[in-house]
Amino acid sequence: xxxxxxxxxxxxxxxxxxxxxxxxxxxxxxxxxxxxxxxxxxxxxxxxxxxxxxxxxxxxxxxxxxxxxxxxxxxxxxxxxxxxxxxx
Numbered sequence: 343x344x345x346x347x348x349x350x351x352x353x354x355x356x357x358x359x360x361x362x363x364x365x366x367x368x369x370x371x372x373x374x375x376x377x378x379x380x381x382x383x384x385x386x387x388x389x390x391x392x393x394x395x396x397x398x399x400x401x402x403x404x405x406x407x408x409x410x411x412x413x414x415x416x417x418x419x420x421x422x423x424x425x426x427x428x429x430x
Contacts, residue, residue, distance in 0.1 A: 346373040354429045358417045363409045374428050376400065398426050
């Protein structure tokens, strides 16, 4: 099983997963076909990912200094991925 498949399995779990790293999240979104949009200077830590085929946009906060993604952000991403049929 690939690393991205394991992360998708984790995101599909009944409980919102904790301890998801930013690099893991970015990797799985790219794997699913999202591309990170370039942002202006005033955007701070907010990052946007766009899926052209589905016309779907994800916006979330890149954590710092810790690489752990906030559990609320993970929950929002799980809801988004379910809505667009990437996970069940």
